[in-house]
Amino acid sequence: MKKLTTASPNFRSELDKLLAFETAQNPETERIVADICDDVRRRGDAALIEYTNRFDGTSAHSIADLTLSQSELKAAFERLPENIRTALQTAAARVESYHRRQKLESWSYTDEDGTLLGQQITPLDRVGIYVPGGKAAYPSSVIMNAMPAHVAGVPEIIMVVPTPKGERNDIVLAAAYVAGVTRAYTVGGAQAVAALAYGTQSIPQVDKITGPGNAYVAAAKRRVFGVVGIDMVAGPSEILVIADGSTPADWVAMDLFSQAEHDEIAQAILIATSQTYLDDVQTAMNRLINDMPRRAIIEASLDGRGAMILARDLDEACEIANHIAPEHLELSVENPERWAEKIRHAGAIFMGRYTSESLGDYCAGPNHVLPTSRTARFSSPLGTYDFQKRSSLIRVSEQGAQTLGKTASLLAHGERLTAHARAAEMRLSD
The missing domain is CATH 3.40.50.1980 (Nitrogenase molybdenum iron protein domain)
Known part of the structure; x- marks a missing residue:
């Protein structure tokens, strides 16, 4: 390990050099990912199957070969030794308890003129969680990504996890069962991210993708951001x-x-x-x-x-x-x-x-x-709030329209947006 001391006049520059990590996008990686994402968007299941077979060394003929049923997730859980099952359940329970305290609630208030203002909190409809499956198995990633979505009230939680050579890891599948994953597919890489972002004939489009991955997964998440939400590029x-x-x-x-x-x-x-x-x-x-x-x-x-x-x-x-x-x-x-x-x-x-x-x-x-x-x-840990949306609530009373309308009219005319101004003015009683 490098040895630094704050007494050195060059300490800050030496530290910054150590911290520097090349985050610039690799052009070749970006090109490969762009081709994969475009192909999956165009051809759906067929492209996803081809890439999975090529990169993971599998021999799938249909999406059914890459689909994990709830019964398979449960069977994986039941195959584990009792102490491992207990460890998974303990971890999931603690993560759930913590994340329940993060849950946002709707609120509103009524001001003096009877105008109601507030915020309505709703869960996302469907999310995708990416679980790495290359150098190691990560059941903890399943729990950390799925449990806050479950707490937030997301109805559909879709997990994708690569299985090189078709080898499925029981503890990862068991974690999906414990954490409330509703669908699971043994696919990974940029092709899995594209499938979640654009949807295929078999895999529905999600609203947000969370979870870590390699450089190709990170590049794919950057590429699909805007079509869907993402947690971060880690x-x-x-x-x-x-x-x-x-x-x-x-x-x-x-x-x-x-x-x-x-x-x-x-x-x-x-x-x-x-x-x-x-x-x-x-x-x-x-x-x-x-x-x-x-x-x-x-x-x-x-x-x-x-x-x-x-x-x-x-x-x-x-x-x-x-x-x-x-x-x-x-x-x-x-x-x-x-x-x-x-x-x-x-x-x-x-x-x-x-x-x-x-x-x-x-x-x-x-x-x-x-x-x-x-x-x-400038950013924060993944949490329950990442799987919830906020909608502003505004219900203006007749009395409120008189004062707010005049203010809005003046500002709208100042911006030369006449229709904006007149929409407010039409509600003025005088």
Whole structure:
């Protein structure tokens, strides 16, 4: 991992170079995705089947071969060992409980002249959730994407998940059963995103697509945005740990590994106020790495984008964190609530030495779909509110039309929109 210190006059430029991630769209990827999306839009099921067979090594002849029934999802759940079933149900229940508290409710009020104003909240009609199925299986992604949609009251939740070589993962299918997925298809990649966005002969068009994926999935989500809504275009996973030296070095080392093992371009950064503690964590990492099955990925991640930063104090560490705006921020310090008040930009804040980021990934309750690549400066975690719409309510009374009409008339004439003005004036009693 790179070693940085805030005492260096070049610290900020060195940090920004480390944070820089090439988000420019790859022209070749964009071209391939454009062709796939256009083909699926034109030919529907036939194109979807062809791409699935080509990219996933399957031999489907119809959409029926790529469809998972509710009975199959239930059977997958029942095949799992009891302890895994219980873990899925526990995680789903905690995620559901948390997201129920996010649910928006309709409201209205009536002002002095009898005019009613308000906001009506309604769920989306149909959503699609994309679940990755390449380097690993992600039942947690099923729960985190489907459960808030279920809580919001979305009637139809359609899951797509690639199954390379046709191998279906029982725990992913079981998670879909537990989280209330209503339809599921074993398709992935840009072709799955296009099918959800445009609809095919067998797969209905959705209103919004959520869930992470590879570069082709991200490019497809960018392309279809506007036809449907999307949650975000996610970048590589990130963790930033701020430590005051009170947490065992082994714990922090493993927390850094937990994000680095996602991908070679994931980012893990540690900020501490003691060089001795940074050295202790490095020593722990050198020892613990030998037991990591994904050692090569972890080492590539830490070597390419990882860093240890020596800060003057925790106040400075928090300011650095606000600049980084990390996806996951661990405050592995005494009195973490005090320092959390200083954090303005982070996807999720994990407070205290016992709060490992991995608990948030699976079962703490808050959503693990979080803004990456410094977008936490202006965006938020996926939540129930992402599956709800707001409609403004306006019911103007006769009395209200007299005052509001005059105001609207003056402003409309100022904009030279005569019909606007006269529509308001016709309702004036004088």
